[in-house]
Amino acid sequence: MLGRKLVERLAREGALAGEAIEGLILADVVEPQAPPGDIPCERYAADVSQRGAEETLLAERPEVIYHLAAVVSGEAESDFDKGYRVNLDGTRNLFEAIRHAGHRPRVVFASSIAVYGQPFPDVIEDDQFLGPLTSYGTQKAIGELLLNDYTRKGFLDGIGLRLPTVAVRPGRPNAAASGFFSNIIREPLNGQEAVLPVPDDTRHWVCSPRSAVGFLVHAATVDGAAVGPRRTLSMPGVSVTVAEQLESLRRAGGDEAVARVRRERDETIAGMVGAWARAFDPQRALALGFRADDDFDAIVRAHVEDELTR
Amino acid sequence: MLGRKLVERLAREGALAGEAIEGLILADVVEPQAPPGDIPCERYAADVSQRGAEETLLAERPEVIYHLAAVVSGEAESDFDKGYRVNLDGTRNLFEAIRHAGHRPRVVFASSIAVYGQPFPDVIEDDQFLGPLTSYGTQKAIGELLLNDYTRKGFLDGIGLRLPTVAVRPGRPNAAASGFFSNIIREPLNGQEAVLPVPDDTRHWVCSPRSAVGFLVHAATVDGAAVGPRRTLSMPGVSVTVAEQLESLRRAGGDEAVARVRRERDETIAGMVGAWARAFDPQRALALGFRADDDFDAIVRAHVEDELTR
Numbered sequence: 001m002l003g004r005k006l007v008e009r010l011a012r013e014g015a016l017a018g019e020a021i022e023g024l025i026l027a028d029v030v031e032p033q034a035p036p037g038d039i040p041c042e043r044y045a046a047d048v049s050q051r052g053a054e055e056t057l058l059a060e061r062p063e064v065i066y067h068l069a070a071v072v073s074g075e076a077e078s079d080f081d082k083g084y085r086v087n088l089d090g091t092r093n094l095f096e097a098i099r100h101a102g103h104r105p106r107v108v109f110a111s112s113i114a115v116y117g118q119p120f121p122d123v124i125e126d127d128q129f130l131g132p133l134t135s136y137g138t139q140k141a142i143g144e145l146l147l148n149d150y151t152r153k154g155f156l157d158g159i160g161l162r163l164p165t166v167a168v169r170p171g172r173p174n175a176a177a178s179g180f181f182s183n184i185i186r187e188p189l190n191g192q193e194a195v196l197p198v199p200d201d202t203r204h205w206v207c208s209p210r211s212a213v214g215f216l217v218h219a220a221t222v223d224g225a226a227v228g229p230r231r232t233l234s235m236p237g238v239s240v241t242v243a244e245q246l247e248s249l250r251r252a253g254g255d256e257a258v259a260r261v262r263r264e265r266d267e268t269i270a271g272m273v274g275a276w277a278r279a280f281d282p283q284r285a286l287a288l289g290f291r292a293d294d295d296f297d298a299i300v301r302a303h304v305e306d307e308l309t310r
Numbered sequence: 311m312l313g314r315k316l317v318e319r320l321a322r323e324g325a326l327a328g329e330a331i332e333g334l335i336l337a338d339v340v341e342p343q344a345p346p347g348d349i350p351c352e353r354y355a356a357d358v359s360q361r362g363a364e365e366t367l368l369a370e371r372p373e374v375i376y377h378l379a380a381v382v383s384g385e386a387e388s389d390f391d392k393g394y395r396v397n398l399d400g401t402r403n404l405f406e407a408i409r410h411a412g413h414r415p416r417v418v419f420a421s422s423i424a425v426y427g428q429p430f431p432d433v434i435e436d437d438q439f440l441g442p443l444t445s446y447g448t449q450k451a452i453g454e455l456l457l458n459d460y461t462r463k464g465f466l467d468g469i470g471l472r473l474p475t476v477a478v479r480p481g482r483p484n485a486a487a488s489g490f491f492s493n494i495i496r497e498p499l500n501g502q503e504a505v506l507p508v509p510d511d512t513r514h515w516v517c518s519p520r521s522a523v524g525f526l527v528h529a530a531t532v533d534g535a536a537v538g539p540r541r542t543l544s545m546p547g548v549s550v551t552v553a554e555q556l557e558s559l560r561r562a563g564g565d566e567a568v569a570r571v572r573r574e575r576d577e578t579i580a581g582m583v584g585a586w587a588r589a590f591d592p593q594r595a596l597a598l599g600f601r602a603d604d605d606f607d608a609i610v611r612a613h614v615e616d617e618l619t620r
Contacts, residue, residue: 082465117539129437129538138459142452145440149448155391229427230441260536 002110002171003028003068005213016064017106017221022180027057029070054097061103064220065224067094068110074176076136087139094207095146097194099155107121107147108219109160111232111276115141123279126234144232151224151231159219160232164207164292165276168303177272181206183246185300188260189253189308196264200243203278208239211292224287236292237301240280248296252304311479312420313338313378315347315523326374327416332527337367339380340369342379358400364407370600371413374530377404378420378604384486386446397449405456409465418529419470425451433589436544443585448519449463456540461534463543469529470542474517474590474602478613487582491516494555494612498570499563499618506574510553513588517547518612521603532598548609549589560608562614 007026012035014021023040026032031045046053048069069090076083091109098105116124117133130141147158168290169182173194180197181204187194207215215235227233252256293299317336322345324331333350336342341355356363358379379400386393401419410414426434427443438449457468478493483504489506493516496506519523523547537543560568592600603609 127439128538129439132455132459133462133539135459135463138455141455144449145451145455149445152443153445216613221410229443230439 001171001214001267002166002212003066003247004033006216007032007065009213010215011037011039011041014039016217023060025057025062025304026059027053028251029045035308041061047253048094049085051093054094056215058097058101061101061105061292063103063105065094065098065105065107066110066216067091067107068216071136071137072176073112073114073134075124076139077134080135083135087136088142091139091143092146092282094114095150095156099150104157105155106220106224107158108216109143109147109158110164110216111140111144111160111231112137113162113234113280115144115162116206116277120277123191123281124234125281132178132204146261148229148231152229157224158231159222159224159227161215161219162232162234163212163215164205164235164237164280166212169248170297170303170307177207178276179202181245181271184242184261185249185303187256188249189300189304191260193260193262194206195264196242196261197264197269198242198273199265199270200246201241201275203239203241203269204273205237205239205277205279206299207235207294208299210230210302211237211299217285218290233285233288233290234282235285236282236290238293238296240296245296250302251297252300267285282294311481312476312519312522313376315519316376316378316397316526317342317554319434319523319527321347321349321351324349326527333337333370333371335372337363347373355441357396357414358404361393361403364404364438364589365448368407368411371411371415373413375404375408375415375417376420376526377401377417378526381446382486383424383444383446386449387444390445393445393449394570396444397451401449401453402456405466409460413592414464414467416530416534417466417468418526419453419455419457419542420526421450421470421472422447423472423474423544423590424470425454428585428587430587433591434544434587435591436594437474437556457541458539462539467534468541469532469537470532472542473525474515474545474547475524475586476522477516478520478617479519480613480617487579490513490579491555494552495559495569495613496561496617498559498567499614501570503572505569505574506552506553506571507574507579509575509580510556511551512583513549513551513585514578515547515549515587515589516606516609517545517610518603519607520612520616521547521601525600528600532572537594538567543595543598543600544590544605545595546592547590548602548606549601550606555606557612561607 020227026043027044027046071083073087113139115130117131132138150156151158155229165178167181168185173183316609335352337354337356344351380396381393424447425440442448457470460466461468472612475488477491478495483493494505
């Protein structure tokens with residue numbers, strides 16, 4: 001979803017980091033769709049966990065490489081081998097191929113707030129210990145360490161972003177444990193019922209898809225020297241409770257929208273979400289010019305503008 | 311050196327964690343020597359970076375596995391591929407083989423204070439951010455993350471130890487940047503000259519070989535549940551300046567020993583050592599019963615007892 005939105009924005013603007021985009025090279029496990037417009041675009045179905053896949057992608061020495069892969073949290077937990085093969089080996093294969101290409105591109109690596117596991121403080125600072133409690137979080141934390149080392153050695157110029165949970169996600173409800181953060185806004189605004197599996201006082205750290213894409217675009221422009229040796233930054237976001245989300249929903253869709261949210265506690269989801277990070281103090285990212293949504297009302301407005309008023 | 315001393319102690323005591331040792335299985339890149347005594351001992355030359363090497367070592371399902379490997383800091387920095395192949399792939403191969411053996415042994419993993427890079431405080435707490443500035447430190451930090459995840463999944467029962475710099479190392483001077491911390495004690499006590507390449511006020515975190523072996527032995531006995539999900543512990547040690555080391559040398563060997571230390575500044579070594587951690591507050595390890603030397607005089611006494619009075 002983020003990759004698609006990023007590609008659409010790059011195709012629409014035709015420029016990145018102040019330079020015209022000559023073309024896009026898109027790769028995913030299934031062949032990606034071309035964006036609207038007439039920007040030159042190569043598209044590949046590629047498995048980054050297989051050595052050799054990357055050489056084709058790097059043949060034209062792209063100056064900016066986005067690595068948003070890949071196996072999500074739930075699947076990395078249930079299929080241990082696949083998670084390590086794709087998220088760890090795939091990342092390492094890509095970094096190795098970039099090293100051997102030798103042109104030292106900017107590499108933007110999507111990390112995750114899943115690199116943090118309890119215990120952590122209510123507000124997480126930039127120097128918080130990386131203590132993941134999932135295989136996915138472990139693989140992302142290892143990716144951060146590799147990004148630092150490959151950057152330090154001069155093999156690439158990496159910037160990692162620890163993205164907040166992205167809400168409101170467009171499309172159909174999915175099975176991700178975090179899906180309800182989007183569902184309880186998107187579905188009621190669309191006249192549909194949504195299930196809320198956690199208590200109203202559940203607090204979480206979110207950003208809009210529009211902001212997340214903005215972080216990815218801005219990451220192409222950041223001065224690596226100003227970032228220093230620790231190349232991954234916690235992104236800004238909005239710390240919001242479910243109750244506050246529902247008040248934003250009320251302001252956007254009225255009482256009838258809120259009435260479409262049905263409380264149906266799921267202890268498994270409530271337990272998982274209760275262990276997630278609730279808020280950050282992302283000083284480094286703010287100093288480097290990364291900007292998030294103002295508040296959850298702005299996130300709902302972005303959803304309405306981007307998804308419901310086309 | 312530590313592996314050899316550990317094996318000698320285990321062979322001498324014939325027991326570990328309150329149980330008699332049935333036998334030892336030793337593996338190194340060259341076939342290790344058997345320890346003195348008649349303890350059953352299999353010895354292998356094995357390359358852990360080659361998948362399959364581990365299955366032989368695990369055939370008898372050892373209950374305690376020590377992983378002290380492998381490529382040291384300087385070589386991991388100069389030979390990037392070898393460092394990752396041995397220190398990362400080798401560790402992962404071993405953990406995978408243990409996972410597939412299925413008997414969930416205690417695995418003691420030697421990490422390093424090289425997982426910490428500047429900036430860090432004068433005294434490093436247990437929750438300090440892992441920010442290595444070398445490939446070796448990166449590989450050790452990744453090993454810590456893998457140890458946590460394999461333990462969390464129930465594939466093994468890991469304990470990692472961030473060892474201080476070990477001094478006084480026995481044997482001949484070596485080329486390691488940290489070698490002088492040992493050389494300036496060992497050589498003068500042996501009637502030989504030693505070179506001091508750093509200022510007298512250089513502070514560092516050290517432990518005796520005897521203490522380091524004691525940590526490894528104690529790690530076999532620690533209750534994993536009490537350690538929690540973050541399985542690697544910073545070990546206690548002695549925070550000492552070179553000037554304090556030299557006063558210990560004076561007490562052990564007199565003014566004539568100290569006179570054998572020649573100051574010859576090496577800016578490269580001084581720069582490297584100046585970026586290393588100087589002191590720790592290892593609360594978790596202390597609470598779990600790990601004990602270091604009382605002070606640097608005790609470290610010098612341990613060296614005299616263990617190496618010079620046989």
